[in-house]
Amino acid sequence: MAARKRVAVVGVGTMGSQAAWRLAARGAEVVGFDRFAPGHDRSAAGGETRIFRSAHFEDSRYVPLLKHADALWERLQQETGRELRRLTGCLLMGPVEHHQMATVLQSIAEHDLDHEVLEAEALAKRFPQYLLEDGDAAVLDRRAGFIRPELTVQTAARRAEQLGARIHRYTPVREIIPVGGGVEVSTDSGSERFDAVVVTVGPWVNDLLPGLPWEVDIRRLVSVWYVPTTDAWFGEERPAFIRTAPTHCYGLPSPDGVSVKIGLSRDLHRPAGDPNALDRVVQPEELEIFTELLRRHLPDLHPDPIRLSVYMEGYTESSRPLVGPLPGAGNENVILLAGFSGHGFKLSPAFGDIAADLALDGHTDQPIDFMTTLGRTAA
Ligand SMILES: Cc1cc2nc3c(=O)[nH]c(=O)nc-3n(C[C@H](O)[C@H](O)[C@H](O)COP(=O)(O)OP(=O)(O)OC[C@H]3O[C@@H](n4cnc5c(N)ncnc54)[C@H](O)[C@@H]3O)c2cc1C
Incomplete structure (x- = not known):
């Protein structure tokens, strides 16, 4: 042996x-x-939540690994009896010609992923909290949701x-x-x-x-929690979302049923500096981009945040x-x-x-x- x-x-x-x-x-x-x-x-x-999704918008070659991860998520939950992940779906939205929307559709076609394509009218009826722009597409990845x-x-x-x-x-x-x-x-x-x-x-x-x-490249990521002004975010369906452009962002209705967490993508984060001395204070001017995002795409969220948090992540080129x-x-x-x-x-x-x-x-x-x-x- x-x-x-x-x-x-x-x-x-x-x-x-x-x-x-x-x-x-x-x-x-x-x-x-x-x-x-x-x-x-x-x-x-x-920050309480992370998005799980099956349709990858960075590179469809991740999909087999996501399937392997998916099986292990189930296994860890079974072995421990804890709900680590909840499958609530994830809406991917952005200009139809954007390369990340193309990669999502490629992932779905190549790997036969469970999804729905939503026309603007159907999206507005089912998920009125989002404003689409002309030329935007929306895809609901159904084997997706949030992880704790x-x-x-x-x-x-x-x-x-x-x-x-x-x-x-x-x-x-x-x-x-x-x-x-x-x-x-x-x-x-x-x-x-x-x-x-x-x-x-x-x-x-x-x-x-x-x-x-x-x-x-170590970056400093700001997460911001907002309270919705209607109950659209906390109906029977509570998908996470990702918007690819013009401002790449994502969001998740919080498991507490009260707030929605919003974050931005890579290029919009400042360098973190020394990881032992992370600046955890968010300055008011850092919120401007979030406020504009809410005005343009998520008008149902009240622009006064109820929570701000700062984390770190390493990015390769x-x-x-x-x-x-x-x-x-x-x-x-x-x-x-x-x-x-x-x-x-x-x-x-x-x-x-x-x-x-x-x-x-x-x-x-x-x-x-x-x-x-x-x-x-x-x-
Ligand atoms: C705000 C935010 C939102 C994100 N959203 C998503 C999402 O929705 N979906 C998704 O898939 N991914 C998301 N990510 C990315 C994901 O969270 C990271 O890729 C992942 O957590 C990185 O894991 P890690 O193990 O590399 O780092 P960490 O989880 O930070 O682990 C590093 C560990 O090393 C320890 N450590 C450091 N130095 C030493 C040392 N010298 N000796 C001993 N221990 C040490 C630290 O204490 C820490 O516990 C997000 C990241 C952030 C920051």
């Missing part, structure tokens, strides 16, 4: 908690480290612990050093040796691994994540997952499974070759 592998998971956030679950489920001896505690909201996983991020991270980490993982909380990792077929992980209280390490430190990637050959062992001789047991570019949460159980494949087997059968390949060689 092969010896049980010892694997460290550095950063037990979105990806790390899922990696810990998948590794522990496959019999590895897992030790997690987080600078805070699983489920905290000081990084990329706060903090609950998910905590639940996946606890499930990993039930399966035997140990997690060191409030224990930042200072250094990762490959040593003769293994890896040494150092914290303020000493060093431990592992067969492999999965590095999932999100916005701290440039701090822990300076000099990476790929840039991960291509918006495709970095997944694989670090390049260079001796680094094959240092598996990095970073740069999820604003769309990693829905896929996180699949990435956790891929991390487990790479740490335990050295390769994965999941279709990730279109992502930034790091030191990975074709299986």
Whole structure:
């Protein structure tokens, strides 16, 4: 019988908690480290909701991975008895000729996804809270909805612990050093040796691994909660939405049934600066773009926000994540997952499974070759 592998998971956030679950489920001896505690909201996983969707507008090659993630979402819910995800649908809206609307329609056609195309009149009747512009299209992705991020991270980490993982909380990792077929992980209280390490430190990637050959641009994301003035948002159907243009934005009716959360996309976020000193204060002028968005497309939301929160996320130039062992001789047991570019949460159980494949087997059968390949060689 092969010896049980010892694997460290550095950063037990979105990806790390899922990696810990998948590794522990496959019999590895897992030790997690987080600078805070699983489920905290000081990084990329706060704000109560994340969108899950099946139709991908960035690249239809993500759809098979989304299907794999979908099955694992169901499994994690079954194993833990927690409702981590609710399928309420997601409306995708934007100019019909916009490339992201084209990619959505391509995803749907190629993978036979459950959807409805809504004409302007039908949309206005069924979802009067949205204003379309001339030339806009609207597609309802039916296998979509929202995920509860903090609950998910905590639940996946606890499930990993039930399966035997140990997690060191409030224990930042200072250094990762490959040593003769293994890896040494150092914290303020000493060093431990592992067969492999999965590095999932999100916005701290440039701090822990300076000099990476790929840039991960850390941005500061503002989420804003508004209260609707009618009950249109909280009827029987409560889909999330994404609008591709002119201002790329998204929103979700909150599970509390009171407010709607609105966020913007990549180019509209400021650099985060030092992740240890994130500016969590939102200045009034930062709200101007939101107010204009409400006026133009979401007139039912009262423009005085009831809550403002700030998070962080790492973006790569291509918006495709970095997944694989670090390049260079001796680094094959240092598996990095970073740069999820604003769309990693829905896929996180699949990435956790891929991390487990790479740490335990050295390769994965999941279709990730279109992502930034790091030191990975074709299986
Ligand atoms: C506001 C916002 C909205 C989003 N909306 C969506 C959405 O609707 N749908 C979607 O799919 N995706 C969405 N995303 C993207 C998604 O949330 C991210 O891609 C994902 O959470 C990134 O996960 P991560 O594991 O890389 O980072 P994180 O979840 O931040 O995890 C990193 C962890 O590493 C820990 N850490 C850092 N440094 C160290 C160290 N040295 N030692 C030990 N631990 C360390 C941190 O404490 C943290 O727990 C959104 C992101 C944001 C910010």
